[in-house]
Amino acid sequence: MSEPASESSAQFESSGRRRSAGGGDDLSLTEHESRVREAFGSGEHTVFTAAEPVRGSVLAALLLEAPGGSRGLWVTGATVTGTLGLEFAEVAHAIRLESCDFEQPPQLSWSNLRFVSFTGSRLPGLHASAAVVGGDLSLRGCAVDGEIKLYGAKIAGSLRMAGIRVNNPAGPAVMADHSTVGGDFSGNDGEFDGPVHLYHARCAGGVEFDDARITAPGRIALAADNVLVDSAFFARRCHVEGEIRLRHARISNALVLTGSTLRNPGAVAVRLDRATIDGGLFLGRGLSVHGEVRAVSARIGRTLSLTDAGFEAPGAVALRLDAVVVDGVLDGGEGLRVLGELRMEDATVHGPIRLRGADLYNPDGVALNAIGVRADSTFHCCDGFYAGGTVRLDNAVVASKLCFDDAALSAAGGTALTCWRAQAAELTLRWARPPDGRVDLRHARVGELRDDPDTWPERLDLNGLTYEILEPQLGAARRVDWLARDPDSHHRQPYEQLAAVLRGQGRGDQARLLLLARQRRDTARGSGFTRAWGLLQDATVGYGYRPQRAAALFAALLVVGTVVFGLHPPAAAEPPKAPPFNALVYTLDLLLPIVDFGQQNAFVPRGAYQWISYVFIAAGLVLATTIAAGLSRSLRRT
CATH class of the missing domain: 1.10.150 (DNA polymerase; domain 1)
Structure with a gap:
């Protein structure tokens, strides 16, 4: 020696x-x-x-x-009897007690240690609260029947728990609140029967729970409110029974839950309220969640990915993204399945929102709630998108294209889509089939509106909708059918809006036909004098939109009067004073209620011709009134 x-x-x-x-x-x-x-x-x-x-x-x-000159304690395969008590101790040597069987939990609380490894050991627990470890603390492959207490511990290296098995269903499996880890926190392939607590923990490296299993039904399985992670947080292909809670967490890289199974039915499965995740939130690639996922007011950098994920909360909110801010793309493309409500009220997405091919199902409720959403690029609900339930986009603002091409909506006769006061540079409604339910576009503001006559919904609310371009360019008669699908079609604005667009396209004749159809609709709804007056205006001047009809009628009356009174001139009222009789001017005097050529007062017809003159006077009054009303209406609309 x-x-x-x-x-x-x-x-x-x-x-x-x-x-x-x-x-x-x-x-x-x-x-x-x-x-x-x-x-x-x-x-x-x-x-x-x-x-x-x-x-x-x-x-x-x-x-x-x-x-202090020893290189450390390294023992493998021993049975450690009694208690390894190092509380409040300062140990200058590395401790490696690996594949050992401990009768009592090692007592390391408030100690100052250099390096600790219990790799592969069996322990009835570990008490290391407030311990300071200058290197790694390794529990890789351990079997622990009790609580691992690391509250307030400071580990300069990594905390290694890969492959660990912890059984403490009555309490926390790991209690590491307020702990600090200078390297990585690794729980890959671990099994934790009991909650894992990381409240206010700080990890300078990454946190890893890939292929892990955490079981705490009805409780908080992973409690990590206010956790600070300077790298990424991985929990890929893991299985969690209970809630994952990371409220106010700050993760400098990505949070990745792809391929995992997360179960907390009837409650919240993942809670990320007000978390900041700089590298993106990845909830796709086979993720299956039973329970609500919440990220209210969270700030997500780069990407929020939901592709090929399944979220289930029947009859409730399955995915709640209210007031979330996404600095990049919100990608919920093909493979996204939501049973329950997908809710993103007042969300702000600085890139595109992609729900192409997504399948949202919440019958008798709201399938997609995007009220007040702000999308700085496109919003795609197209290419196989399906919503079984209402889609709500009230007050949404889409900087580019809001697309429903090849989408299918089914609301069992209720409201399929509501875009009340929504704004979009372009709105496309070329559905895969006519929506089953009402489509509400009231007071929406659209730059370009594209639709397909073959897939128009049976009910379409259009009052207040404004647009600058409408495609395809259909005839007025076809568009009248489109407007007539509004059950509140007594509103004039939809007709006037379409007429303005038609005139802008150089199709003034179609605009007049459209407005004429609107007036005829209003007349048909009237009764009594109102209806009769409308029919008279239609017959005479086409409500002001067919002035040539009034001119033709006036000319016909003028010719008839000239012929009749030319063949049977009336007698002069005062022969010495009467001017020479002129049948044409006399007829004009009868027809024009305001202009006086002196003929009507100078000559008095007798017998039947007196009644004929009354008819001409009445016809002139009616014609003048209808022309004035029609022209006034036409000029006012123009």
Whole structure:
């Protein structure tokens, strides 16, 4: 044995004799403990093959009372009896007690340690609250029947729990609130029967729970409010029973839950309210969630990915993204399946929103709630998009295209789509089939509106809708059918809006036909005098939109009057004073109620011709009134 080793053994034996003499633990070394002592002095590895017992008190004394020159304690395969008590101790040596079987939880609270590894060991728990570890703390492959207490611990290296099995269903499996980890926190392939607590924890590296299983039904399975992670947070292909909670978390890279199964039916499965995730939130690629996913007021950098994911909360909100801010794309393309409501009220997405091919199903409720959403690019609900339930886009603002091409909406006769006061540079409504339910576009503002006559819905609310371009360019008669689908078609604005667009396209004749159809609709709804007056205006001047009809009627009356009174001139009222009779001017005097040519007062017809003159006077009054009303209406609309 080397000289340092001899000195170490001598000091240890002297300490043991003093402690025995003082009535403390009997540290008379067994054969196996002597092997550990000898190896510790030389820094060698002690391997036991038959779970030989070694007292924890012996190991503690060895670590505390040996000089600092040793390379560390490295024991494999031992049964550690009693308690390894190092509370409040400062240990200058590395501790490696691997594949060991501990009878009592190691007591490391408030200690200052260099490096600790219990890799592959069986422990009834671990008490290391407020411990300071200068290197790694390794629990890889451990089987722990009890709580791992790391509250307030400071680990300069990594906390390694890959492959660990922790069984503590009555309490937390891991209690690491307010802990600090200078490297990575790795729980890959771990099994935690009981919650994992990381409240206010700080990790300078990444957090990894890939292929892990956390079981805490009805409770918070992963409690990480206010956690700070300087790299990424991975929980891929993991299985969690209970809630994942990361409210106010700050993750400098991505949060990735792809391929995982998360179950908390009837409650919240994932809660990310007000979290900041700089590298993107990835909830796709086979993710299956039973319960609500919440990210209210969260800030997500780069991407929010929902592709090929399934969210289930029947009859409730399955995915709640209210007031979320996404700095890039919100990608919920093909493969997204939501049973329940997908809700993103007042969300802001600085890139495109892609729901191409998504399948949203919430019968008798809202399938997609995007009220007040702001999309700085496109919003795609197209290419196979299906919503079984109402789609709500009230007050939404889409900087580019809002697309429903090849989409299918089914609301069982209720409201399929509502875009009340929505704004979009372009709105396309070329559905895969006519929507089953009402489509509400009231007071929406659209730059370009594109639709397909073959897929117009049976009910279409259009009052207040404004647009600059309408495609395809159909005839007025076809568009009248489109406008007539509004059950509140007594509103004039939809007709006037379409007429303005038609005139802008140089199709003034079609605009007049459209407005004429509107007036005829209003007349048909009238009764009594109102209806009769409308029919008269239609017959005479086409409500002002067919002035040539009035001109033709006036000319016909003028010709008839000229002929009749030319063949049967009336007698002069005062022959000496009467001007020469002119049948044409006399007829004009009868027909024009305002203009006076002097003929009507100078000549008085007798008998039947007097009644004929009355007919001409009445016809002139009616014609003038209808022309004035029609022209006034036409000029006002223009």
